[in-house]
Amino acid sequence: MCGIAGILNFDRQPVAEDTITRFTDSVSHRGPDGRGVFADGVVGLGHRRLAILDLSDLGTCPMPYGNGGKEPRYWITFNGEIYNFLELRNELSGLGHTFRSQTDTEVVVAAFAEWGEGCLTRFNGMWAFAIWDTVDRVLFLSRDRFGVKPLYYLRDGRFAFASEMKAFLSLDGFTPKLNEAIIETALNRSQSFEGKNVETILSGVLKLPPGHCMTVAGNGTIHSRQWWNTAEHLEAPPRRYEDQVMQWRELFLDSVAIRMRSDVAIGTSLSGGLDSSAVACAMSWSAQEHLHEERASTDWRHAFTAAFPGTALDETAYARIAADAAGARLHVTEFSNTVAAQDLVDSVWCMEDIYPAVAVPLLKNYRAMREQGVFVSLDGHGADEMLCGYTPWLNWPMGEVNQRLYDQFHHGLLPSIQRNYDRTSMANGIEVRMPLMDWRLVCLTFSLPASSKVGGGYTKRIFRDALEGILPDSLRLRRSKIGFNSPMAEWFNEGLGGLLEAVVQSDTWRSATWWDPRADGELLLRRSAARNWTQGDWETLLQMWCRISFVIWQEMFLHRNEKPFQVAADD
Amino acid sequence: MKFLQVHSHSDEYLRDLSLRHPEMEVTTYGATMRILHEDGQSAAHLIASHLDAEEFESRLLVPNFREGLASWKRERGIRPSVTGNDLLVEYVLEFSPEILYLSSPDRTGIDLLQSLPKRPRLVIGRFSPGLPTDFDWGHFDLIVTDEAPSSVIPGRSSSIPFEHLPAGYPTRPFAPLPEVEEEIDLVFFGRSSEAHRDRNRSFLEAAKATLSQPRDFLVECHLATPHPELVPAGIAMFNQGPRFGREAHRALKRGRVCLDGFLSCDEDEFGMLQIVEGAALGSFQLIRHNDAIGRAFKVGEEIETYQSQEELLEKLFYYLDHPEARRTISDRARQRCLHSHSMEARARKFQEFVRQGLQQSPRRIDPASSSRPRAKDRSVPAKEGRRKEKSGVKKSRQDRAPKRRPDGLLQRILRRLRGMFRSPRG
Numbered sequence: 001m002c003g004i005a006g007i008l009n010f011d012r013q014p015v016a017e018d019t020i021t022r023f024t025d026s027v028s029h030r031g032p033d034g035r036g037v038f039a040d041g042v043v044g045l046g047h048r049r050l051a052i053l054d055l056s057d058l059g060t061c062p063m064p065y066g067n068g069g070k071e072p073r074y075w076i077t078f079n080g081e082i083y084n085f086l087e088l089r090n091e092l093s094g095l096g097h098t099f100r101s102q103t104d105t106e107v108v109v110a111a112f113a114e115w116g117e118g119c120l121t122r123f124n125g126m127w128a129f130a131i132w133d134t135v136d137r138v139l140f141l142s143r144d145r146f147g148v149k150p151l152y153y154l155r156d157g158r159f160a161f162a163s164e165m166k167a168f169l170s171l172d173g174f175t176p177k178l179n180e181a182i183i184e185t186a187l188n189r190s191q192s193f194e195g196k197n198v199e200t201i202l203s204g205v206l207k208l209p210p211g212h213c214m215t216v217a218g219n220g221t222i223h224s225r226q227w228w229n230t231a232e233h234l235e236a237p238p239r240r241y242e243d244q245v246m247q248w249r250e251l252f253l254d255s256v257a258i259r260m261r262s263d264v265a266i267g268t269s270l271s272g273g274l275d276s277s278a279v280a281c282a283m284s285w286s287a288q289e290h291l292h293e294e295r296a297s298t299d300w301r302h303a304f305t306a307a308f309p310g311t312a313l314d315e316t317a318y319a320r321i322a323a324d325a326a327g328a329r330l331h332v333t334e335f336s337n338t339v340a341a342q343d344l345v346d347s348v349w350c351m352e353d354i355y356p357a358v359a360v361p362l363l364k365n366y367r368a369m370r371e372q373g374v375f376v377s378l379d380g381h382g383a384d385e386m387l388c389g390y391t392p393w394l395n396w397p398m399g400e401v402n403q404r405l406y407d408q409f410h411h412g413l414l415p416s417i418q419r420n421y422d423r424t425s426m427a428n429g430i431e432v433r434m435p436l437m438d439w440r441l442v443c444l445t446f447s448l449p450a451s452s453k454v455g456g457g458y459t460k461r462i463f464r465d466a467l468e469g470i471l472p473d474s475l476r477l478r479r480s481k482i483g484f485n486s487p488m489a490e491w492f493n494e495g496l497g498g499l500l501e502a503v504v505q506s507d508t509w510r511s512a513t514w515w516d517p518r519a520d521g522e523l524l525l526r527r528s529a530a531r532n533w534t535q536g537d538w539e540t541l542l543q544m545w546c547r548i549s550f551v552i553w554q555e556m557f558l559h560r561n562e563k564p565f566q567v568a569a570d571d
Numbered sequence: 572m573k574f575l576q577v578h579s580h581s582d583e584y585l586r587d588l589s590l591r592h593p594e595m596e597v598t599t600y601g602a603t604m605r606i607l608h609e610d611g612q613s614a615a616h617l618i619a620s621h622l623d624a625e626e627f628e629s630r631l632l633v634p635n636f637r638e639g640l641a642s643w644k645r646e647r648g649i650r651p652s653v654t655g656n657d658l659l660v661e662y663v664l665e666f667s668p669e670i671l672y673l674s675s676p677d678r679t680g681i682d683l684l685q686s687l688p689k690r691p692r693l694v695i696g697r698f699s700p701g702l703p704t705d706f707d708w709g710h711f712d713l714i715v716t717d718e719a720p721s722s723v724i725p726g727r728s729s730s731i732p733f734e735h736l737p738a739g740y741p742t743r744p745f746a747p748l749p750e751v752e753e754e755i756d757l758v759f760f761g762r763s764s765e766a767h768r769d770r771n772r773s774f775l776e777a778a779k780a781t782l783s784q785p786r787d788f789l790v791e792c793h794l795a796t797p798h799p800e801l802v803p804a805g806i807a808m809f810n811q812g813p814r815f816g817r818e819a820h821r822a823l824k825r826g827r828v829c830l831d832g833f834l835s836c837d838e839d840e841f842g843m844l845q846i847v848e849g850a851a852l853g854s855f856q857l858i859r860h861n862d863a864i865g866r867a868f869k870v871g872e873e874i875e876t877y878q879s880q881e882e883l884l885e886k887l888f889y890y891l892d893h894p895e896a897r898r899t900i901s902d903r904a905r906q907r908c909l910h911s912h913s914m915e916a917r918a919r920k921f922q923e924f925v926r927q928g929l930q931q932s933p934r935r936i937d938p939a940s941s942s943r944p945r946a947k948d949r950s951v952p953a954k955e956g957r958r959k960e961k962s963g964v965k966k967s968r969q970d971r972a973p974k975r976r977p978d979g980l981l982q983r984i985l986r987r988l989r990g991m992f993r994s995p996r997g
Contacts (some may be wrong), residue, residue: 457789
């Protein structure tokens, strides 16, 4: 789990080492444990390392492979985790491959050497990586099935790629400009924008879509193609619901077990809801069932939650039940309503995109995790989108539930959520693993009838039934859903006055054409001064936050003001 | 006076009854009818057994009650090949009613009416929302309905009298099931049709509130779903399938609060008095507010209503937290029903309609003159038509009654004049 970057010049000019180093260091927060750079003429690869497997220097990236290490054919820079790397390593060893390290990275490049692009379907995990073939002089890039790990690229007489959009700001010759053509969509449909667009709000910077790979030749030829389509991998599920439950349970527990493979301490983020609590308790179950599983971390009893005392969003009591049931120690990060505004500005830099939620609690939760020496978090993302967990979705006719969930999972809400969790965790050097997004489980779930997902009085029906005996019933059968959100109304009423005023008075806000700067600015300040925002204003608050964060974003990304609204934030 | 009520139950209900009472396959006709009667399905509409026994000899015919008709046929030695409309005609001819009441008018009832060699003296139909808009009311001498204003009855000629006959409180044959414990916070009965859209939406919002509200509450839904793929996920999530008759009453009694009773449709102005069926069982009912409710019950004292989704949840939680208030209201509703809405009271009113109808309209329409297609014109396959022609029933009917001629111009003018001098009510 790391930050990756790379450049392939089309003009035959060599990539300068300081250029690729600077480019790589722009994502240093993703890899606080080391830097690696490889420059070979027209190509340069960079890597910031977050060491999780094989903490020795043998795990350093970019990593060479082939010819026994002498004049290796392949160089890989890798971000992600291949959870079945032990099984693949055994298979590749049987085929004559030898390994120097105990990393999954070396398995990935060996698999590519053995099976070419066909290696991708053998991987169970999350990734974005690039492999430079020194013989064919071709760069191969790939992104995992569901886009858990990010990969952005730019083509402007060269090909440059990186883990985050902000990296391009440090690239020589790149002038940041707003992508005017899509900004309105990004503002108004910010929850689905990520999954529906390859363009970004930064002009010229594109995303490699999930389940896609790409080859880039030195002559500038780029060929992108889809290597994974979930719909093509669905199979007829067991006919009896009880058998479906058993199969689902088996896959879920296995996906948790293989995600506990780590050479560092692992933990979990608890919201108090069903999904994260299930993951925590499944970790406990797996730890007992797989005591001697190779490479499974034995240091896993860490749970972290964000608390919002006195607000309707506080679920600490439920998180405590889950932590107790899992036998984990619960670390609580409390948020007052007068949360420091400066964290908001930092969160915009971290998130680097428009999204209708304040990411401060996520950011601070993962920061607390890092401070406690825990570097991997098994989280519960994906279940709501696969199993109809959101209240408004209960309006859908049953005959449309499966298709709509499929769309939300692949092209709707989930891609945005994944992006948010990747940025906020990696900003603190934390790797987030998502057992519920194991491709085997995803394929089974999308093969099930809608009645296995919504029925028996519950959403996420099969999930709840599969967890019988693993998760306490007080959590397993709990219907009310709060979700991991910030108490926006309370914060707008109490903590953000100075920042809001500075944002509304800025030239960027005043010159905005996507909303009515005067009327909306007055509304924002008047209601915040009167402290009369309520939960009933939730949608308005989310919309306002999109605009505020977009103004902050423009200050930082376009005007290159690293600390905008500093005075106001310190008020 | 012989009175026959013809009432079709839903096929789904009768299948359910068959499963619960397999003994109906081998028992007597009287026993099958007793089972049906005691099950209480649609009891608030089954008036035949409540009419004054001295004045009326009453019977109930359920045209789609397979076991009942089979045992009736068996007891009379009628050939097995006599089925469908032919069998119903046999039944009617044996009883020879002077008054025929189609309380669930449908194609079956109209076919039966058209097939009778001799039309009863008075034919009454009950309007209910959900009937096809092209339903031909020209077959009836009198229309009764729960609460609907006459203007909403499509195809009704102003010459046909119209009377209100709300559903009644059936004190028999069933008791209020005191042994059933309250276990569910909110219970809902419904159907998934366009006519039930608004009702279902109310329940959907309540169902969604189980996720969005911090407090946990138990919800149960009993929905008949011919098209389950169209049902919103929030309703499907709680749907345990339809319940009928006594099983429906038990399910109703399990609920601390019943949302919208056994209402049959969305319309605000009629059909609402079906809540008496729930009131009979002592169920606390939270009903979407409408004027008809206010005419039948004192809102807030005998019944509780809501006007918005917010109010629905507010009152639901209030009454869940205040069981005494709940019981006080449901007791008052029951008392009000006993006093004002009993089936006996409805029967007295109905008998008045019958007497007036007999005086005013000895015969409005000759069945052979109906604007509906006649039996021989019906779009049945030719083979089917030929088979019927050969049946003994057809022959015997022809023997009993002379073939009628279509109405002439004079008859049509006379009928219209009669209609002009009749004062429609409603």
